[in-house]
């Protein structure tokens with residue numbers, strides 16, 4: 287069993303990781319304090335999962351403007367840095383590596399989080415969905431306010447500030463969240479970006495902010511400690527763009543110019559074969575184009591994870607839901623041990639239940 291591809295060491299930027307089983311970023315809404323700072327509970331949760339080759343933190347907002355859900359932690363204030371420092375020290379003591387996922391939700395938010403003002407976005411287009419309000423009730427989204435050109439520089443500066451905070455908090459690197467319909471993804475896709483300035487229109491213009499953010503963050507960390515997450519065929523929080531494939535081909539081609547720690551790609555949540563300009567098999571499409579370390583995610587089990595590495599379509603596999611319910615996932619893979627199913631009811635509710643009480647295989 288130790289010959290499994292998932293359990294072989296791998297180089298990621300400047301790090302030598304013991305295995306290829308990454309923990310996918312997972313929002314868990316447990317920062318239930320006015321500072322939106324990680325707590326001792328977070329340290330316990332992440333330390334339980336330190337056997338991952340790499341832990342990617344839950345999405346952490348880069349500024350108050352970047353928030354869109356209740357009790358998600360930030361990475362911009364002193365209290366948040368102190369909270370995260372406790373987490374990273376504990377994860378490191380257990381032998382783990384941990385990157386911080388930098389997040390701005392853009393229009394996937396409610397006025398309730400912004401003093402009654404609408405959230406911001408590339409264009410004033412309502413995503414037409416419902417979201418959790420601060421009291422965890424569901425509310426419909428509103429039409430966001432389109433960002434002024436001069437405001438975009440301020441957002442890039444917020445990413446740089448958050449990247450500096452992540453460094454101070456003792457993370458091993460940062461992952462730029464450009465997936466799942468949040469702000470950077472909103473800029474990339476023409477259903478949410480109808481701007482007529484330098485940040486809209488052409489494929490190059492729609493990608494401009496993504497590369498400004500990558501440049502800003504890499505200037506602080508070095509490109510070899512920066513990853514980026516993309517969902518080229520994603521339909522979560524966002525409509526299919528008219529030129530998705532060409533848009534993401536352009537982004538991935540340009541990412542080759544950076545020696546990033548990794549590119550983290552998501553397969554579609556549901557088949558997209560019938561949607562024009564989408565990419566049904568993301569890893570297969572991008573492996574030949576991307577020259578760096580490639581991490582793949584979405585719907586993988588142990589067998590599929592080993593297969594995608596063996597057939598050369600990816601270097602690492604990120605596991606989300608299975609890491610929620612199996613804190614010792616790589617050890618279970620090594621032992622061929624049975625897996626615990628995650629309880630969806632406790633994904634986002636807060637508290638210890640369904641968070642730090644999943645047993646390891648040995649204690650089960």
Ligand SMILES: Cc1cc2nc3c(=O)[nH]c(=O)nc-3n(C[C@H](O)[C@H](O)[C@H](O)COP(=O)(O)O)c2cc1C
Pocket residue numbers: 310311312313314343344345387463465466515552583584585586604605606607608633634
């Ligand atoms: C509870 C939950 C929270 C999530 N939070 C995030 C997040 O903060 N950032 C992100 O990029 N993806 C997030 N995702 C998506 C996961 O990282 C992952 O892409 C998804 O669960 C599919 O992988 P899986 O099939 O291994 O679970 C979340 C998914 C779940 C189920």
